[in-house]
Amino acid sequence: MNLAYIPSPSHGVLYLGPIPLRGYAICIIIGVFVAVWFGNKRWIARGGQSGTVADIAVWAVPFGLVGGRLYHVITDYELYFSEGRDWVDAFKVWEGGLGIWGAIALGALGAWIGARRRGIPMPAYADAVAPGIAFAQAIGRWGNWFNQELYGHETHVPWALHITSAEGGRVPGYYHPTFLYESLWCVGVGLLVIWADRRFKLGHGRAFALYVAAYCAGRGWIEYLRVDDAHHILGVRLNVWTALIVFLLAVAYIVVSGKKRPGREAVVEPALASGGPAGGTEAVAGGAEKNPGATGAVADADAEEKRSGDDGEPGEESPEDEAKPAKKV
Numbered sequence: 001m002n003l004a005y006i007p008s009p010s011h012g013v014l015y016l017g018p019i020p021l022r023g024y025a026i027c028i029i030i031g032v033f034v035a036v037w038f039g040n041k042r043w044i045a046r047g048g049q050s051g052t053v054a055d056i057a058v059w060a061v062p063f064g065l066v067g068g069r070l071y072h073v074i075t076d077y078e079l080y081f082s083e084g085r086d087w088v089d090a091f092k093v094w095e096g097g098l099g100i101w102g103a104i105a106l107g108a109l110g111a112w113i114g115a116r117r118r119g120i121p122m123p124a125y126a127d128a129v130a131p132g133i134a135f136a137q138a139i140g141r142w143g144n145w146f147n148q149e150l151y152g153h154e155t156h157v158p159w160a161l162h163i164t165s166a167e168g169g170r171v172p173g174y175y176h177p178t179f180l181y182e183s184l185w186c187v188g189v190g191l192l193v194i195w196a197d198r199r200f201k202l203g204h205g206r207a208f209a210l211y212v213a214a215y216c217a218g219r220g221w222i223e224y225l226r227v228d229d230a231h232h233i234l235g236v237r238l239n240v241w242t243a244l245i246v247f248l249l250a251v252a253y254i255v256v257s258g259k260k261r262p263g264r265e266a267v268v269e270p271a272l273a274s275g276g277p278a279g280g281t282e283a284v285a286g287g288a289e290k291n292p293g294a295t296g297a298v299a300d301a302d303a304e305e306k307r308s309g310d311d312g313e314p315g316e317e318s319p320e321d322e323a324k325p326a327k328k329v
Helices: 023-045 052-075 087-091 100-118 122-140 142-147 178-200 206-225 238-260 282-290 293-308 319-323
Strands: 013-016 019-022 161-163 173-175
Touching: 019 023, 023 052, 023 122, 023 142, 052 100, 052 122, 100 122, 100 238, 122 142, 122 178, 122 206, 142 178, 178 206, 206 238
Parallel strands: none
Antiparallel strands: 013 019, 161 173
């Protein structure tokens, strides 16, 4: 018996009268709140408007939850559609089972829809929320602790996780707390992105790509410690292959984007920069996103109009100007 270990909660659900409060769901909700709150602070620091991150999150979060659940159900379909299983369980998200790969992929689609409606360049938005997403994952992983799931190999290290439940084929004992490893790794990833963004002024989606690459690097070795059932390709767990492929894609994006579009976006909300409404129109915003110089053109036009006077057209002389004698050169 280990003298020091991490105890598992005796219950993953607390009842507030007839209302069940599930630890897994609470961790997800807190994580979403932190991601939106911190993303909003970074967005304002980049010159954006307060509330924009939350408006786009209204699209991103539901898409992300659906995508995360779809990835889990598809890759572990035998848990829901094999003989003796109830397919209705596939809809019980509160019992655990969200694949981060599907959550990020479909969540990005939802964010793209929301960003397009607001006239926001998607890469700039992704850069702003990247560290917050990493911190949200760090919090969300504690949901696995409440459910006593996704632990690693048996171990007797002082920080071993004590599994007490025998449900679902679990064997009570002491195991590597992979939920804790990944939670700490995600905190490190978030801090890394914040530092790199300040140091190198990352833009055009490169801060988000760095988050993806760094997370995948950690997920690869943590995945090797897990003992839950998983599909294998060439003897390697599916999620390890996924982490490797996504890591390479993220690194490639950083390199290519850095060469094609160096620096950082000067304007993150084109509609605000041009003096238009906060929401903007898709046509104007889309043009500003494709041509960042469009914002500068608007500013130049405004300056020229001010120089020409309030009543006259640009370049047109007022009656007062005509009455004044010409200055000698």
